[in-house]
Each structure stands twice: as C-alpha cells, then as structure tokens.
Amino acid sequence: MNHTKRETNVDNENIEVNLLIEAIRLKYGYDFSGYSRASLKRRIKKRLLDSGSLSISGMINNLLYEKDFFDQLLLDLSINVTEMFRDPLFFKEIRDKVIPELAKLSSVKIWHAGCSTGEEVYSMAIILKEAGIYDKCQIFATDFNQVVLEKAKQGVLSIVNLKQYTQNYQKSGGTGSFTDWYTAKYDLVKLKTTLRKNIMFADHNLATDGVFSEMDLVMCRNVLIYFDRPLQNRVFRLFTDSLTQDGFLTIGSKESIHFSGIADEYDQFSQTQKIFRKI
Amino acid sequence: MKKKRFFDCITIGVSSGGLNALMILFKDLPVDFSVPIVVVQHAKADSGDILAGLLNSKTELRVKTAEEKEELKAGFVYICPANYHLLIEENKTVSLSVEPLVNFARPSIDVLFETASLAYGSHLIGIVLTGASSDGAKGLAQIKNYGGYTIIQDPKTAYSSYMPDAAISACDNPDEILPLEDISARLVDLCRERSS
C-alpha cells in the first residue's frame, strides 16, 4: 500500500485504541466505544506517557493483569474536572426559576448523573437549603467511577479554590455567605455535613445501566460532550424515562438536545440556560 | 513534477493581542475562501463568547462560536468557546472538553493543533500569532511533523513576541515566518492551489 508514514501511524494507533477499548469492555465491563475519539485518544496517550508502557497495545497486557493499572486508566479516561457553582448564571437560573416550581411539590427527587467529586450536587444542596426545601428532597448523585464517588462522600474541597468558589456562590445569587456552608481547617475545607444528609451516592454507568424512576429534576452537565450521538441518544432516552411529567432536564452550557430525538418531548424552560421541562 | 498541495483546514492559535491580530488577518479574506478556519484564542474562563460577534462585523467570512459535534465547513471561522478545549475529530467534527488546563490554558492551542494534525495530516495549515505563552509551540511542531504547513507571525510584528518565538524554537524549520499583514494574502495563495 502506498501510505505515508503518518497515515500508517494514525491507522495503527486507531487499531490499537480500538483493541484497548475492547479489552476494557471484555475484562471490566466499562464500555467506551461510544465516546468521542479525539479526547479518548489524548487521555490514553497521557496514561501511556505516565505509565512508561511502550505502546498502547502494550498497555492492554498491563490492564488485563493489573487491576491497579486499570483503575488508574479509568481515572484518566473519566475526566473529573468540576467546580462549586460552575457556570454561576446557570445556578442563578435554577434558584430563580426552577426552585419555585419544585417548592410546589410535596416531595422532590433529584438525580445528578456524572456527579464526579460532588461539587455540583453540594452546590445544589446549598441552594435547596437556602430556599428552605432541602428536607423534602431526596438527591441521588451517581458516577461510574468509584474513586470520585468516595471523594464526593467526604465533601472536602481544596482551599486553593475557595476564593473562586466564593465568587461563584455570590454570582449564583447566594442568599447568605458561602462561609455558612463549610468549616476550614489547615488547607482543607469541609462542607457542612447537614448538606450531605439527603444525598445518596451510587455507582451508575450511563452507557450500560438503567433508569431511576420518578425524578423531578435530572442534572447532567459536561458528561454528554464526551459521548457520540448514538450514546447521547441512549442517555437522553434514559433521562426522559426517568423524569416525571413536568420534570426538569438540565445539561451543560455547550451541550444540546436538538439532534437527540427527544427534543420534542420537552419545552425550553429557560431562554438563557440549558433547562428543559418534560411535556 | 512536484505534487500539488491542497489544504482542508486552517488552525490558528493566538493569545494576548489576539483581537487586533485576528481582525487584521480576517479583514482581507474573501467570502468564497475555500477552507474552514478554527481559532483558539486564550480568554478568561468567564469572558463569555463575545469574540465571534466582534469579529463577524470585520470580515466577509461567517464567524461563529464552535459547537460540539459541528461539522467544519468552508466559509466559516470557528472560535473555540471560553473555558473549553476544542478537539477536531478524524471525521472533521468538533468536540469540546473540560479536561484540565494544558499549558495553563483552557482552551489550549496545543490541544487544537495536535488533534487537527491527526485529522488532517498534510492538508492542514497551522498558524501561531501573538501571545505571552508557550502554548501552541509543541502542537505546531506536530503539525509540521505530520506533513502540515506551518506559519508563524514574525515576532517583530507581534504585540507580544513570546509565543511566536517559542513556536520558532520548537518547530524545526517552519514553512514561513511572516509579518501579520502578509499572512492573509499568503493564505489566499496557498488555498487557491486547491482549486487549480
């Protein structure tokens, strides 16, 4: 064949990535076949560099025989970057528009899908507390990565981010002071345990697991951008089947439901934020 | 006979002084310019996506903020949204990601350049403009390595010369080092070879 060196490299690399993904699925049951490739490849190559393995296919051997190697790879592949009140104006819209609707219900069920280390769900908990409706809420926070779930349960933030989180809190329309919600000791910031009371953290894989029933609000932000269209469609279907009528679906600011096949099952609830209401 | 080169995509990385530089660069590109352009401009996380709007009125090309899974098309300039990395998939669509900062930046120019070079190989032009960062240097070297065409703004004409300088030292033999004012005419030339 008359391929250039680069084409050969890129083609071979794609074969290796496919084999690695298949090995992960067969051995550990995590299915990455529906993830956007460019990002997945970058993450795999990062692990390759850090691990000292010689090639991507060489890593297959490592991950089959060393569980630790796989755990580390999973951590790399699941991008866990998050913040308290990320996109403050989104959370402001939740406070101003969604909370009054939830307040009308006698009990409220909320699902945070892809909650990572918990910052998003604790932000929501603070909003529910400040609105005085926390006690009637049941909050499910799920992720497919146990390491981040364990961290989420601790409810500990790093002090280096505190200044930014405080600003975010204020921009999100916080009614008190962010300091009301944590105690700081040395360089660790511990969120108040009262926030944790109604939150249930659980392992759940959006690519392979099933519905949560009768949710009034599903929040899934900055997870769907990593999925290809068929996987996005699966997950949108899952959310739609999990929501009650009039339930809210919220997604990340750069994510879209337009091409999903469920778009006409929702009204656009907010003009400025990605908040939809099931019809 | 030397085989004709044609280009399917132009990627541009720019940091401080970017708005002015981009206005000058896009001013003279014609409406029928045949190659999509993708730009990473370093910006503050909460700066909103105003750049596309600012540039749109200064050029005949259509400038827009890139959206996830969007297919790259000729006649458009795609600006990476603030606080997301932009990756180009091998099927020539856009992916966005919130993965950690790269070279202290999100979006990172290296992330754009490296994924674009995988997608386009020798049919890619990479351009590094003004900036006070070394982001983009490694990515430009990879573009070159994979057979793409590399252009660096002449540091003497740059608002901040740090980024062009870094790109020059990282990139073994860049194809051209040009004053800002000359880059658009050069792009028109390079991309015209496509149709001829």
Ligand SMILES: C[S@@+](CC[C@H](N)C(=O)[O-])C[C@H]1O[C@@H](n2cnc3c(N)ncnc32)[C@H](O)[C@@H]1O
């Ligand atoms: C970038 S974080 C988003 C965190 C938070 N929602 C936010 O916006 O700040 C993405 C999270 O999605 C999780 N994730 C990725 N694929 C998943 C899947 N198939 N099922 C469940 N969680 C997944 C990752 O483990 C990671 O914690």
